[in-house]
Amino acid sequence: KAGVTQTPRYLIKTRGQQVTLSCSPISGHRSVSWYQQTPGQGLQFLFEYFSETQRNKGNFPGRFSGRQFSNSRSEMNVSTLELGDSALYLCASSLAGPGVGTQYFGPGTRLLVL
């Protein structure tokens, strides 16, 4: 079974631009979560989706948004990029609803904001 896939793997953007990252969960998995990893703050939870609904959100500004489609694929969007948004963005999927099941992570999308 294929693992979690994320596209693109690398991105370079400039301040003020916006970016959309994509995540395809493991086949049959219905929950998708997003995390941001930076050297300074470590791994921080962004949001969690199940059945196309955001179930939980971390402490990030409104510039960070996401959605989930009927096939469980998810996208996250960051608008008005800032230098501090440079990070590795990790997506994880789990089999069932929020709070149920182990999360499996993708390889991440590395975003550099210049």
Added chain:
Amino acid sequence: GEDVEQSLFLSVREGDSSVINCTYTDSSSTYLYWYKQEPGAGLQLLTYIFSNMDMKQDQRLTVLLNKKDKHLSLRIADTQTGDSAIYFCAEKDGSSNTGKLIFGQGTTLQVKP
């Protein structure tokens, strides 16, 4: 609030055992996890333990949980150079309706040949 703490660095010789320690604060956590991250890669799930267990063994990996002290450890037997990576301890948020994970800062394991 919820917090997970790990030591930042551990260096061992190939063939020795490695023990990585972690403390957490949320006593309502139901699951605790160990993930491994190699350079430039995502997180690989190594193992997990349910909060009503004291120990779990999986091949070279042994997880010990002391719920009273909120202390979790990961022992890697016969450590190999391929085990060099960053190891993250994570607790599942104690709320029942979320899968949110709270991660420690990660422990860099250096294995010397």
